[in-house]
Amino acid sequence: MKKIINSIQDIWKIEELRNKILLTLGLMVVYRLGAQITLPGIDATQLAGLQSNAKGGLLGMLDMFTGGAFGRASIMALGIMPYISASIVVQLMGIAIPYLQKLKNEGESGNKKITQITRWLTIVILIFQAPTFIYSLPALGVPETAYLIGKGPLFWFSSILLLTTGTVFAMWLGERITEKGIGNGISLLITIGIIARLPQSFAQEFASKLESGNGGLLMILIEIVIWFLVILACIFLVTAIRKISVRYARRTIAGNIGNIAGSRDYVPLKLNSAGVMPIIFAQALMFVPALLKGSSNDTVASLGLRFTDMFGWEYNVLFGILIIVFGFFYTAITIPTNKMADDLKRGGGFVPGFKPGGETADYLDTILSRITFPGLLFLVALAVLPAFVVKFGVNSGWAMFYGGTSLIIMVGVAIDTIQQINSHLLNRHYDSLMKTGNKRKSRI
Secondary structure, eight states: OOOHHHHHHHHHHHHHHHHHHHHHHHHHHHHHHHHHOBBBTOOOOGGGHHHHTTTSHHHHHHHHHHHHHHHHBBBTTTTTTHHHHHHHHHHHHHHHHHHHHHTTTTTTTHHHHHHHHHHHHHHHHHHHHHHHHHHHHHGGGGGGGBTTTTSSHHHHHHHHHHHHHHEEEEEEHHHHHHHHHSHHHHHHHHHHHHHHHHHHHHHHHHHHHHSSSSSSHHHHHHHHHHHHHHHHHHHHHIIIHHHHHHHHHHHHHHSSOOOOOOOOSSSOOOOTTTTTTHHHHHHHTHHHGGGGGGGGHHHHHHHHHHHHOSHHHHHHHHHHHHHHHHHHHHHHHSEEEEHHHHHHHHTTOOOOSOOHHHHHHHHHHHHHHHHHHHHHHHHHHHHHHHHHHHHGTHHHHHHHTHHHHHHHHHHHHHHHHHHHHHHHHHHHHHHHHHHHHHHHHHOO
């Protein structure tokens, strides 16, 4: 406890880091306040049906990602998900479109252009998603009496404009947190929405277990213990897994490895190089199969209805496959084995038994694939765990925090944020040492 207090004091003493944290907290408060504002023309007191439908299934997941904004018909009801969808599309197109490949190789200037393309694509997606959301409100439980000014052109125009503006504003907040705050802006906005649902979900589970025949306090205690064990598993997935991969790389790629970064004698391959991104990408795409339930064909509609149940086996099988696919895809675009091989060759290094260049790149790619697959299987196991937990009588809202998308994102973002804060502390400590050394030299 004393160590934690000392760390907080050290953070508060650094003015730059303190300002970054305060700015981040302030922007997240603004985002949460925006999520409470209901669309003009809708009576917020008559949204009980929408909130009830948004408690389970994919709608419940979307409501969780938006911090309850979806269930409130808020101006930020679509949250940051359209931006994530646009990012997925741009990264997929980056494989096939030469122009985007060229931008990736241009460094910082190319990344800025890709970001701008992603922003415009987000607006294009919103032009379709915003009217769909408004059109679906009656089917989601919003009564006709809730429309205070009717559903005329004025209501449609203002609602579409505000939903689009809300997502663009959330996107801007995320980018400001990334640039001016402590980083991971988009992920932090998703995380703060998930955390907002945690107390309510636990309170509902606690109340249900206190009822007769549901296990009482003993069952709650068991669930909390299991929950902490799952959190430790998530932490292992995000952090400790790197140490395993480095040791594996050292044992497998023995000998004189060249200078990739600094004076390392190993190739920095990780068991889970993609982090939580496969989870986010896969979850964003899982909303697509659910659209089939609106088909006029009864068979197709029945199939789509199955994919709205996030605790069903059809949903989880497809979800697991998408996680593996996106895991390999994201690893391939973020860990360029060809560039690693070229860096080895230029640095005079080599992998014993393999020729520098293409043969070394193929070998590194093989090793990366072999260590990535078990890491993704572990990620899938945690992602589909809520589907098994709910079978033991756990409330569906609380079950979402047993692994699944929500807990993995929370743990991953929390660890990344702590690492960024630690890096600021280390830089500050390094700067202090440099200043002390310069003062000593001046005295000499």
